Amino acid sequence: MARNTLDGPAITEALALLEGWALEHGATAIVKTYKFASFSEAFGFMTRAALAAETLDHHPEWFNSYNKVEVRLSTHSARGLTQLDFALAKAMDDIVDRRDSSRT
Numbered sequence: 233m234a235r236n237t238l239d240g241p242a243i244t245e246a247l248a249l250l251e252g253w254a255l256e257h258g259a260t261a262i263v264k265t266y267k268f269a270s271f272s273e274a275f276g277f278m279t280r281a282a283l284a285a286e287t288l289d290h291h292p293e294w295f296n297s298y299n300k301v302e303v304r305l306s307t308h309s310a311r312g313l314t315q316l317d318f319a320l321a322k323a324m325d326d327i328v329d330r331r332d333s334s335r336t
């Protein structure tokens with residue numbers, strides 16, 4: 233997947249396809265805070281997200297405190313946002329969606 237930085241309009245378009253992600257000041261990263269019912273669920277999410285990150289060869293910056301996971305996505309090599317950040321954001325959201333739907 234392309235590691236070229238996205239311009240303003242492309243970022244706006246890509247962000248509109250996601251839920252709960254915000255553009256960080258300076259527009260070089262997107263951020264989202266996930267909240268779970270427990271530490272175990274938060275860490276389960278992080279484990280699955282880590283495997284998705286390895287598959288994409290694109291890795292998050294994140295901070296976990298109990299049931300909260302703060303995620304920051306940016307392409308370090310490009311010093312900005314690329315398709316890879318949005319692909320990982322979508323993969324992380326899909327992991328959460330799958331977890332919710334398997335719990336009916």
Ligand SMILES: C[C@H](O)[C@H](O)[C@H]1CNC2=NC(N)=NC(=O)C2=N1
Pocket residue numbers: 289290291292305306307308309310
């Ligand atoms: C060699 C390897 O493809 C690179 O180091 C990858 C790994 N994961 C990465 N993750 C992120 N977020 N940015 C990068 O530039 C990056 N580069």
